[in-house]
């Protein structure tokens with residue numbers, strides 16, 4: 435059942451193959467039992483093999499979409515995904531400052547799994563200065579954390595240092611995702627607003643079908659916050675959900691296939707929570 439009083443917004447781009455972007459976010463919100471609204475900032479022609487084209491939506495249309503929702507819905511959280519260019523980052527930042535949508539989760543999407551650029555170089559600085567300070571949570575993968583922190587990340591110590599740097603730049607909580615890589619064990623690192631930290635340890639699923647994992651994780655965190663979880667619990671529950679969606683694979687497309695958003699979480703999906711590694 436969807437709880438219609440729990441309303442969450444995603445501001446992101448579309449993915450015509452339905453695996454990432456707004457599609458992943460709305461499927462995740464629904465699966466978590468919260469109501470999802472969407473503001474489209476870009477339309478991508480995309481499939482599991484790559485991104486074929488990107489069309490950005492004009493700023494005034496983005497502003498109008500946000501205003502329409504703000505005037506009617508009762509939102510308690512918002513997440514942003516692909517924002518594309520500097521104009522869009524600035525437009526979204528202006529709207530987030532104007533309207534109070536509650537918890538703001540920033541997924542700093544930069545590059546799709548197939549390698550296509552989803553954020554321009556100029557927009558990176560705008561995202562750092564305009565959006566990071568507004569975010570209750572930022573969820574970079576390792577390459578994104580390197581770009582935002584200006585640091586090279588090779589070791590677990592580097593991961594922690596980069597997360598602290600992102601907190602210094604204004605994000606209250608940081609979840610640094612460790613999905614990129616080849617190791618058999620995946621570690622995500624969480625740094626919370628009170629200065630505490632923990633690692634989420636899980637076994638890597640040997641699959642190419644991970645299209646939209648980052649979107650799904652950040653959308654699930656937003657949903658769990660709206661459902662009333664504290665930040666640590668929201669992160670752990672969201673991680674278990676993503677793990678379930680990867681493990682219950684579906685066979686769509688011929689490349690980086692999408693997740694199964696209706697997956698049921700079992701004990702097997704619970705990450706190990708550890709303080710230090």
Ligand SMILES: Nc1ncnc2c1ncn2[C@@H]1O[C@H](COP(=O)(O)OP(=O)(O)O)[C@@H](O)[C@H]1O
Pocket residue numbers: 574575576611612613614620621622636637638639640641644646647648649651673676677680
């Ligand atoms: N093959 C995999 N097996 C298990 N977990 C994964 C796998 N790939 C990604 N994840 C998890 O999915 C989430 C998203 O991570 P990641 O893929 O790094 O983000 P992004 O999609 O933004 O690049 C993280 O919690 C990560 O640990």
Ligand SMILES: Cc1ncc(COP(=O)(O)OP(=O)(O)O)c(N)n1
Pocket residue numbers: 446447448449454455456478480515516543545546547548552644645646647648649650690
């Ligand atoms: C429209 C759109 N938004 C975001 C992404 C990237 O999503 P992400 O969850 O990081 O997944 P992968 O691209 O890493 O599979 C996208 N591809 N398209």
